[in-house]
Amino acid sequence: MEQFSQAMIIGVSLGAQYALLALGFTLIFGILGVVNFSHGGFYMLGGYVAYSCVYHLGLPYPLAVLAAVFATGALGYLFELVLLERVIDDHLSTLMLTLGLYLIVSTAVLLIFGPVSPEFPFPVSGAWRAGPIYVPLENLVVLAVCVCAIAGLYALLFSTDLGRGLRALADDRDVAMAQGMRPKLLFPLAFALATGLAGLTGALVTPILSLSPSVGDPVLATSFLTVILGGLGSLGGAALAAFVVGIVEAYTSVYFGGSVGALVLFILVLVILVFRPTGLLGREIRGA
Amino acid sequence: MAGDELRVEGLAKRFGxxxxxxxxxxxxxxxxILGVIGPNGAGKTTLINVISGRIQPSSGQVFLGGRNITGQPSHALSRLGVGRSFQxxxxxxxxxxxxxxxxxxxxxxRSGSAVGLDLxxxxxxxxxxxxxxxxKLPYGLQKMLGLAMAYAIGPQVLLLDEPAAGLERGxxxxxxxxxxxxxxxxxxxVLIVEHDMDLIRRLCPRILVLDAGYVLADGPPAEVLARPDVIKAYLGAGDEDEV
Structure with missing residues (x-):
């Protein structure tokens, strides 16, 4: 029973991490119509920025996490404003640009930091115990920060004019522009928001898992899987799917082992998509 | 809320x-209230798209209240008071x-210009x-909502693209x-692009007929719709009874 409960807590913690990544990924797709192949790169970069701030600049870890958020957000903002904006309506070009950015960033990190994973332990250690249940404190800290970030994102999107504008652009860009929305002003902000979330996740999670120049690859795959399962462009779907993926991954890893766990996850997603091709909360695209 | 005059001069659009x-x-x-009619492909919706800034004109100019608004993006025109609905x-x-x-x-x-929500x-x-x-609304109410949204900005000029399309006669x-x-x-x-001739006759004291990219006629419906060239171009030679 304790194994079952622990797996649930780890699954929820994983789900919160995946939710942050998937929400950013689906924000970019929903608002800009861009599949961001560099999303994993921003996660990896967030980890390296936090690592550098702690070990080279001597900053405390919380400040390092903030620095990672701002650095990845700023890079995302500039990337959208200077490069992506020019080809925003050309799906193939945006795909190539984001993929190119990922390759450039990961190669630069490889050249600067080398291929070996740096020593970057999470600053909080120990465990929370309740009877037979044992949960590492680092998981709880990450879970708490992720939940706060998700709540903050929802508050931004649903309670502010900026959020209303972003959601309006995601709903229908032409109608939003006819109502006075300025995509060129909001697209870089949306991109920065999403990449900042990826950077935050990277800064929080890489000290627990691992940090290397290639750590963005599986993150991109998981983000893809999650947003497709949730329904492309659906914020609620992405969040729900992230927790489904996290919990399924935790249980299958605990009971069947890592590789079987991934197999179970992919089969589950396949079955769900057969019966709900638009994903858990996705909607059919309205035709002309 | 008084509007500004919309003036279109020598406007042209080419795609390649x-x-x-x-x-x-x-x-x-x-x-x-100006009705714009014409056969399919006459360029009616493109005309609205150009005036509202959704696409750029190839040449010509558009003025709103004497101000040249040619080629401005749709979000800027919305703030100047160009409201539009979609098909x-x-x-x-x-x-x-x-x-x-x-x-x-x-x-x-558009502070001071926008219309009150409850109203x-x-x-x-x-x-x-x-x-x-x-x-989740019925189609007819969705169309009304789209019109209400176009009107909600407090427009100086309103461009309606086939507002009756898809609606039941009632x-x-x-x-x-x-x-x-x-x-x-x-x-x-208000500029209305519409195929429903009964609606055009009821609402528009003046209509403009587009055919093959040119203005074929511009005037009161009774006069314009009786012209043989309009009947031939738009309604077909054998369809006079439908005019």
Whole structure:
């Protein structure tokens, strides 16, 4: 029973991490119509920025996490404003640009930091115990920060004019522009928001898992899987799917082992998509 | 809320070698309702798209209240008071009726010009359904919501792209009510692209006929629709009875 409960807590913690990544990924797709192949790169970069701030600049870890958020957000903002904006309506070009950015960033990190994973332990250690249940404190800290970030994102999107504008652009860009929305002003902000979330996740999670120049690859795959399962462009779907993926991954890893766990996850997603091709909360695209 | 005159001078649009329309000239004074008709492919929707800034003109100029607004993007024109609706039911479908109109009012940033939310909901019979998600509304109400959103920005000129398209015959009286409301309260000029000739006759004291990219006729419906060249171009030689 304790194994079952622990797996649930780890699954929820994983789900919160995946939710942050998937929400950013689906924000970019929903608002800009861009599949961001560099999303994993921003996660990896967030980890390296936090690592550098702690070990080279001597900053405390919380400040390092903030620095990672701002650095990845700023890079995302500039990337959208200077490069992506020019080809925003050309799906193939945006795909190539984001993929190119990922390759450039990961190669630069490889050249600067080398291929070996740096020593970057999470600053909080120990465990929370309740009877037979044992949960590492680092998981709880990450879970708490992720939940706060998700709540903050929802508050931004649903309670502010900026959020209303972003959601309006995601709903229908032409109608939003006819109502006075300025995509060129909001697209870089949306991109920065999403990449900042990826950077935050990277800064929080890489000290627990691992940090290397290639750590963005599986993150991109998981983000893809999650947003497709949730329904492309659906914020609620992405969040729900992230927790489904996290919990399924935790249980299958605990009971069947890592590789079987991934197999179970992919089969589950396949079955769900057969019966709900638009994903858990996705909607059919309205035709002309 | 008084409108500004819309003036179109020598407007032309080409897509590569394809000429959509050429040398379009007309004036739409405040308070006037202008119907634009023409066969499919005549360039009616493209004309609205160019005037509203959705696409750029190839040549020519558009003025609003004497100000040259040619080629400005649609968000900038919206803030100057160019309101438009779309052929399809283009609403923010994940948002409620209330939120849709509220967004239109907020986004337009036309302080002092935008219309009150509660007034709009009441006048367009949307109050009872204001908390429903817009894509759950019947099609006719979605069209009305789209019109209400275009009007919510407090337009100086209103461009309506086939407002009656897809509506049942009985529902089309809603469009009459909408235009009557705009005429009474808004005072802005209204340009209506529409295929429903009965509706055009009822609402528009003046119509403009587009054919093959040119203005074929411009004048009162009774006069214009009786012209043999209009009948031949738009309605077909054998369809005089439908005029």
């Amino acid at each position: 070698g394809l000429r959509v329309f050429h040398d379009i000239n007309f004036r739409l004074p405040p308070g006037e 399809q039911t283009n609403t923010f479908r994940s948002a409620s009726v209330r939120e849709n109109i509220s967004r239109a009012i907020r986004f337009s940033r 709009l909901l009441r006048d367009f019979q949307l109050t009872d359904r204001m908390n429903e998600q817009s894509d 529902e089309r009286s809603r469009i009459d009510g909408f235009v009557a409301h705009v005429r009474e309260h808004g005072g802005c000029g």
